[in-house]
Amino acid sequence: MKFKTLVSVAALAVAGTVVAGAAEARDQIQIAGSSTVLPYASIVAEAFGENFDFPTPVVESGGSGAGRKKLCEGVGENTIDIANSSSRIKQSDIDLCAKNGVTEIQEVRIGYDGIVFASDINGPSFAFTPADWHKALAAKVLVDGKLVDNTYKTWNEVRSDLPNQEILAFVPGTKHGTREVFEEKVIVAGCEEDGTFEAFMAENGGDKKAAKKSCMGLRTDGVSIDIDGDYTETLARVDANKNGFGVFGLSFYQNNTDKLQVATMSGVTPSTETIASGEYPVSRPLYFYVKNAHLDVIPGMQEYIEFFVSDEMAGPDGPLAAYGLVSDPELAKTQEMVKNRTPMGPLK
Amino acid sequence: MSDTIASTDAAATAGPRKGSLLVLDKRTRKRNAAEARFRLMGQIAVTIGVLALVGLLTSILMNGLSSFRQTYIQVSVYLDPAKLDKNGNRNLEDIAKVTTFGYAPLLKKALADKMAKEGISIEGLSEKDAAALISKEAPADLRRYVLAHPTSIGKTVSFNLLASGRIDGYYKGRVTMESAKLDRNVSPQQLMLADKLKADGVLTTRFNWEFFTAPDASDTRPEAAGLGVAILGSAYMMLVVLVLSLPLGVAASIYLEEFAPQNALTDLIEVNIANLAAVPSIVFGILGLAVFINFAGLPQSAPIVGGLVLTLMTLPTIIIATRAALKAVPPSIRDAALGVGASKMQSVFHHVLPLAMPGILTGTIIGLAQALGETAPLLLIGMVAFVREYPGAPPEGFFDPASALPVQVYNWTQRGDPAFVERASGAIIVLLVFLVLMNLIAIILRRRFERRW
Numbered sequence: 063m064k065f066k067t068l069v070s071v072a073a074l075a076v077a078g079t080v081v082a083g084a085a086e087a088r089d090q091i092q093i094a095g096s097s098t099v100l101p102y103a104s105i106v107a108e109a110f111g112e113n114f115d116f117p118t119p120v121v122e123s124g125g126s127g128a129g130r131k132k133l134c135e136g137v138g139e140n141t142i143d144i145a146n147s148s149s150r151i152k153q154s155d156i157d158l159c160a161k162n163g164v165t166e167i168q169e170v171r172i173g174y175d176g177i178v179f180a181s182d183i184n185g186p187s188f189a190f191t192p193a194d195w196h197k198a199l200a201a202k203v204l205v206d207g208k209l210v211d212n213t214y215k216t217w218n219e220v221r222s223d224l225p226n227q228e229i230l231a232f233v234p235g236t237k238h239g240t241r242e243v244f245e246e247k248v249i250v251a252g253c254e255e256d257g258t259f260e261a262f263m264a265e266n267g268g269d270k271k272a273a274k275k276s277c278m279g280l281r282t283d284g285v286s287i288d289i290d291g292d293y294t295e296t297l298a299r300v301d302a303n304k305n306g307f308g309v310f311g312l313s314f315y316q317n318n319t320d321k322l323q324v325a326t327m328s329g330v331t332p333s334t335e336t337i338a339s340g341e342y343p344v345s346r347p348l349y350f351y352v353k354n355a356h357l358d359v360i361p362g363m364q365e366y367i368e369f370f371v372s373d374e375m376a377g378p379d380g381p382l383a384a385y386g387l388v389s390d391p392e393l394a395k396t397q398e399m400v401k402n403r404t405p406m407g408p409l410k
Numbered sequence: 411m412s413d414t415i416a417s418t419d420a421a422a423t424a425g426p427r428k429g430s431l432l433v434l435d436k437r438t439r440k441r442n443a444a445e446a447r448f449r450l451m452g453q454i455a456v457t458i459g460v461l462a463l464v465g466l467l468t469s470i471l472m473n474g475l476s477s478f479r480q481t482y483i484q485v486s487v488y489l490d491p492a493k494l495d496k497n498g499n500r501n502l503e504d505i506a507k508v509t510t511f512g513y514a515p516l517l518k519k520a521l522a523d524k525m526a527k528e529g530i531s532i533e534g535l536s537e538k539d540a541a542a543l544i545s546k547e548a549p550a551d552l553r554r555y556v557l558a559h560p561t562s563i564g565k566t567v568s569f570n571l572l573a574s575g576r577i578d579g580y581y582k583g584r585v586t587m588e589s590a591k592l593d594r595n596v597s598p599q600q601l602m603l604a605d606k607l608k609a610d611g612v613l614t615t616r617f618n619w620e621f622f623t624a625p626d627a628s629d630t631r632p633e634a635a636g637l638g639v640a641i642l643g644s645a646y647m648m649l650v651v652l653v654l655s656l657p658l659g660v661a662a663s664i665y666l667e668e669f670a671p672q673n674a675l676t677d678l679i680e681v682n683i684a685n686l687a688a689v690p691s692i693v694f695g696i697l698g699l700a701v702f703i704n705f706a707g708l709p710q711s712a713p714i715v716g717g718l719v720l721t722l723m724t725l726p727t728i729i730i731a732t733r734a735a736l737k738a739v740p741p742s743i744r745d746a747a748l749g750v751g752a753s754k755m756q757s758v759f760h761h762v763l764p765l766a767m768p769g770i771l772t773g774t775i776i777g778l779a780q781a782l783g784e785t786a787p788l789l790l791i792g793m794v795a796f797v798r799e800y801p802g803a804p805p806e807g808f809f810d811p812a813s814a815l816p817v818q819v820y821n822w823t824q825r826g827d828p829a830f831v832e833r834a835s836g837a838i839i840v841l842l843v844f845l846v847l848m849n850l851i852a853i854i855l856r857r858r859f860e861r862r863w
Binding site: 088103108117318 | 589707708
């Protein structure tokens with residue numbers, strides 16, 4: 063008898079699941095995407111839940127690309143409302159969206175994120191230029207006008223006034239949005255700076271794209287190590303290898319200033335101020351993308367978006383800036399855009 | 411053995427035995443040495459295992475035990491009507507318009523007043539830095555209190571507020587005066603102020619109940635982060651797993667073991683069940699995403715979907731354990747039941763199943779314990795997320811977003827603030843305690859009810 067009851071309970075539970083699942087309406091905002099944007103989004107979500115009568119949004123991480131793909135899955139309560147992204151949306155995403163009926167997307171730039179180079183607090187301090195990093199990490203470097211395999215072992219071989227310390231770098235793995243910025247703003251910039259780019263251009267018969275690609279090739283002899291995990295893993299690696307340099311987000315570094323010291327880039331110390339003014343060269347914009355079709359369906363969505371870009375949150379004195387976000391000088395424009403629900407135009 | 415026999419035979423044919431019984435010959439010594447070597451290797455293996463376990467546990471306990479204690483600051487806050495209720499009509503809607511940003515200055519003033527009253531002054535410490543001793547969670551606490559007690563506006567109310575994560579870390583040894591000099595989030599002056607407040611009894615460290623009840627918190631306030639939503643989410647999932655997998659698993663095993671004919675089809679099913687038990691759990695996550703979310707339209711991040719996915723994962727374990735328990739019941743029991751005229755079903759349900767129950771329950775609990783610690787499949791169904799709202803009461807609550815214990819550990823280890831390392835280790839301890847409890851129940855059940863024939 064007991065067994066029969068159990069079976070009927072199970073059957074009821076399954077039936078209940080399906081019925082209730084169909085009837086349930088979602089009342090909290092669902093957000094997914096970049097793990098770089100995640101801390102900012104959760105700070106805003108927390109404050110939003112505290113100050114508004116809407117439930118606190120659910121913020122998932124999982125990567126910028128995955129978030130955008132989820133956003134473009136379609137329209138309806140089973141799909142997410144907002145995708146956080148540390149890189150700009152791609153044409154392929156927009157095409158996927160259009161295919162699945164997600165036509166109007168708002169692009170909201172929340173501010174800028176700095177990328178810093180930091181080493182153990184007790185080691186010597188460094189003043190880098192992008193060219194130093196290119197020379198230290200590139201697979202091929204220019205020596206006496208010829209392209210040769212990179213054999214530099216210490217930083218003072220790269221540039222004589224750098225400290226005599228073994229070259230060892232923990233760079234973000236290729237799946238990270240940070241890697242793209244690192245390649246673009248440091249390695250390629252350095253490549254152009256030290257003349258290697260021209261050498262590659264000559265070698266490739268003037269093909270700019272191919273030259274750029276050759277520039278980005280990093281050495282594979284164990285000097286440059288890809289970190290596929292997050293910044294906590296990079297920090298642990300720097301902790302274990304006191305000679306190592308880690309590539310971090312500014313906010314992560316600011317939370318660990320007692321363990322890490324930051325290197326200057328082209329003579330500029332990274333800080334929210336120097337990044338906002340554009341002096342510090344290695345930074346990138348952070349975005350979130352909003353599915354306009356959900357704006358009037360999910361309660362509180364418009365309020366959340368407006369709250370996110372309000373001066374109170376995203377302004378230079380807000381909690382996001384305090385955590386390490388470089389506030390966007392054009393925030394007023396974004397606020398206006400969000401208010402009018404202006405969807406983004408085609409990618410330029 | 412054959413060696414011994416051969417040598418005794420040899421000794422017997424070759425006349426009187428050479429050598430002494432007391433002096434070991436070469437071959438015996440060799441065999442004894444081999445045994446000693448094997449014993450040593452076994453002991454080394456056990457020692458390595460024990461050392462690894464001890465190392466793991468001490469590191470977790472060292473890092474995590476401190477998360478069960480938390481530093482609080484006792485402050486009397488004047489709930490200024492000029493700031494909180496500008497219209498002066500005590501209208502709740504108007505009061506609710508004042509955001510937490512409006513409450514922060516009250517705290518700043520309250521702490522400054524307190525310092526002035528106690529005669530504490532620290533050189534080079536601004537009022538803003540002093541206020542940073544109090545957690546960013548505090549304005550929200552204040553606002554909640556005022557909205558619940560609108561009449562308290564205009565009065566001075568004493569609050570027991572969380573101290574910020576760095577100050578808390580100072581009393582747990584994570585932050586020192588030296589590290590504070592380099593840390594941009596805390597200054598030695600702030601630590602000096604904290605010491606003075608502690609001497610005055612304003613700042614106290616006590617047991618951290620909130621760690622078990624509070625929801626997760628954002629990166630700026632690690633001191634407020636708790637396991638409430640995660641524990642609730644895990645409990646909901648386990649309930650779903652239990653309700654679904656126990657009857658399904660037991661029914662399937664009884665049929666396969668007692669009733670099903672032995673043919674190619676049942677053989678195939680058996681092989682598949684055994685294989686399913688070895689399938690990596692992330693595969694079940696992918697299946698769950700495709701079937702439960704995309705096809706059946708169940709909500710994301712919900713315990714019901716997590717429970718369903720974990721049910722699929724636990725079923726093979728339960729079926730295998732149940733079949734083993736049924737097999738262990740001697741055939742004489744069945745024969746006796748059938749002999750006195752019971753039907754096949756009566757013999758199974760009246761005699762075999764009750765005798766197999768301890769084994770079934772043990773298997774189920776071990777299956778549940780395994781499901782409790784699973785993270786990978788939850789990754790794909792959106793449960794690895796920042797969730798602050800408690801799920802509602804069942805059954806509706808099964809469809810609300812929730813987190814889970816192992817997920818919370820995973821989330822916290824990724825945060826930038828070192829205070830989250832302590833929280834993550836604390837969460838691991840909680841998870842381990844749950845697992846040990848479940849396994850203990852399984853052992854007790856087995857010991858008390860198991861019968862041997």
